[in-house]
Amino acid sequence: MASPINPSRIRTINDHPHRDGTVVYWMGRDMRSQDNWALLFAQSLGMKYKLPLAVVFVLMPEFLDATERAYRFILKGLEETERSLQQKGIPFYLLLGRPEEEIPKFVRQHNVSKLVTDFNPLNIVRSYKKTVAARIDAAFYEVDAHNIIPAWTVSDKQEFGAYTIRPKVHRMLPEYLEEYPPLRKHPYPWPSPVPATDWQKADRSLKIDRSVKEAGWIVPGETSARNALQTFLKERFAGYDTDRNDPTLNSQSNLSPFLHFGHLAPQRVALEVLSLSGRPIREIVDKEKNGSAANRGSDAALLEELIVRRELADNFTFYNTDYDSVLGFPNWAKITIAEHRGDAREYLYSREQFEHGATHDPLWNAAQRQMVVTGKMHGYMRMYWAKKILEWTASAEEAMAVAIYLNDRYELDGRDPNGYAGIAWSIGGVHDRAWFERPVFGKIRYMNYNGCKSKFAVDEYIRRMNELK
Ligand SMILES: Cc1cc2nc3c(=O)[nH]c(=O)nc-3n(C[C@H](O)[C@H](O)[C@H](O)COP(=O)(O)OP(=O)(O)OC[C@H]3O[C@@H](n4cnc5c(N)ncnc54)[C@H](O)[C@@H]3O)c2cc1C
The missing domain is CATH 1.25.40.80 (Serine Threonine Protein Phosphatase 5, Tetratricopeptide repeat)
Structure with a gap:
């Protein structure tokens, strides 16, 4: 089968002369069996060289402040993906531990000659991919499936x-x-017996905060x-x-x-x-x-x-590998923030006060409550929420740390480039331009309560969020 994929979607991390063995798709960011260019590419390699194909996911014991809320979403989603893959003759392995150790071990044990993974720009993922690349003796490809x-x-x-x-x-x-072309039934059987996935053992392996529970409104x-x-x-x-x-x-x-x-x-x-x-x-x-x-x-x-x-x-x-720090801000923003570093702040809150929605502003507290309870704050409120963290902390550094911590901990969609970019936009002017200068914010775009009031029924939003259980 000729590759059904536009070659520009694929990057070679390790070049390696062809040898027989197996093909593995190390699934990361793109946890699905359908519409997945990385899986389709892995299958096309299997078809071309007549090799068996498996999908592997490494469940890490913890990941960037993710809690039970995020992990349950992952595990339940993977259970369904495993079933869909099995119907296509593609076994699924859930490995527990760290990718730097688990992937090279799997590559050796299963004679993997071609490893494919999906693209993820986050530093932590790039770092362990680099280690994996150095530790395996196989061709290694990255596909932007996102x-x-x-x-x-x-x-x-x-x-x-x-x-x-x-x-x-x-x-x-x-x-x-x-x-997308369809995923086909894979004709070359996996050479060894595949153990049943022990989902409970997987759950027990996690070292996460279990106090942030699943969100009831969404089924993974x-x-x-x-x-x-x-x-x-x-x-x-x-x-x-x-x-x-x-x-x-x-x-x-x-x-x-x-x-x-x-x-x-x-x-x-x-x-x-x-x-x-x-x-x-x-x-x-x-x-x-x-x-x-x-x-x-x-x-x-x-x-x-x-x-x-x-x-x-x-x-x-x-x-920009400084996407989660003030070092990643554009120069004009760094300058204006430095100029306003000493400005008096009308309110100062600790991370705990923010976390408990205990500010003087009922609108901010309502947005925080929406995130904590449902795992998804409304998009418009996210801008207001992050900008107020800048206004009510002692520095932009602290504001970044607080906003990223809360976003990554409570939002179901947290730990995502969109989150880092959205926070850096709100606090550090990334992808924005300089605005009129004002205290604390300098030239960073400002948002306030009255602005929200002119756009939507603020009291109604607050009332609804306070009723959330
Ligand atoms: C401070 C702040 C933090 C944010 N944190 C996150 C986050 O952690 N994860 C996250 O996915 N998004 C984040 N966003 C971006 C945006 O608010 C959310 O993507 C959006 O609200 C998600 O809801 P939706 O899927 O119903 O959006 P919809 O409006 O239905 O949009 C559909 C999709 O488009 C994309 N999208 C929408 N708005 C944006 C945007 N401004 N930037 C980039 N992509 C966008 C998302 O993938 C979204 O799912 C953040 C924005 C800000 C200002």
Whole structure:
């Protein structure tokens, strides 16, 4: 079978002459069996060289402040993915421990000659991938199965903002926004018996905080993700363009947890949006270029967030390894923050006070409560929430640390490039421009309570969040 995949989606980490053995897809960021370019590429290698194929996931005992909430989402999703893979003749191995040890061991034990993994720009993942690469004697490939246009293709540098990446995305989208080929039944059987996955043992292996419980409103897994997409498209999509910034309306897609854990491919979302809207991508892109923001339509608005903004966040974390610190801010922001370092703060709160939603501001506390209880704060409130952390801490360094800690701990979609980029935008002007100077913020864009009041029914939002159980 010729590779069904645009070769630019693939990067070679270790080149290695062909030898027989097995092919393994080390699944990381993209936890799904369907619409997965990394898995499709691994299968194409298996087909080409007539080799067996397996999928491996390494469950780490802890990961970047993730709690039981995130881990249960992962484990339940993987249970479904294992079943789907088995139906295709592809065994699934859940390894417990650290990738640096577990993957090289697996490669040796199972005579893996070709290892494929998915792309993830986060530092921690890049670091253990590098160690794995040095420890294995096999070809090793990385496939961007998350972005529609591979992160290394859309741009070769850190972009200044949406306005600089957008033309590149729009130019390349028609080539990359293609339908996925199906995953086929794999014809070459795995050479050794595959142990049944012990999901309970996996759960027991975790060294995580169990006090942050699962979110009741969302069911993990590929099927649930596709159902959630269809429900959104049928019931709420029409109002997305006009209503998504009102936190009292349920007008966002609520897909971010599925996209973050890879239960759903952004490319699938884009394809379904296009099929519903009936407009060709070129027309939407042209309208985006020419038309005003007010009348672009829900299709253009969603594709802007899903593709331009999301892929911009991947671009930021890919090219700026300081994405989670003030060192990653643009120079103008570093300067203005330094100039206002000594400004008196009207309120100062500790991390614990923020965490318990114990500030003087009922709107901020309500947003914090939404995140703690549901695992998903409304998108508009996230900006206000992070900017107030800058206003009410002693320094931008502290603000970054507090915001990242809370975001990564409570948000189902946390520990994601979107989170680091969103926080760096709010606190450090990343992807933004300088605004009018004011105390504490300097030239960083400011948001306040009255601004929110003019946009949505603040009291109603507060009331609803206070009723959350
Ligand atoms: C301070 C702050 C923290 C954030 N933390 C996260 C996070 O941890 N994880 C996360 O996925 N997003 C984060 N975002 C971005 C955005 O708020 C969420 O992606 C969005 O609210 C998720 O809800 P949804 O899926 O219903 O969004 P929708 O509005 O339905 O959008 C669909 C998809 O488009 C993408 N998207 C939407 N808005 C943005 C954006 N501003 N930047 C990048 N991609 C976007 C997401 O993948 C989202 O799932 C953060 C933003 C800010 C300002």
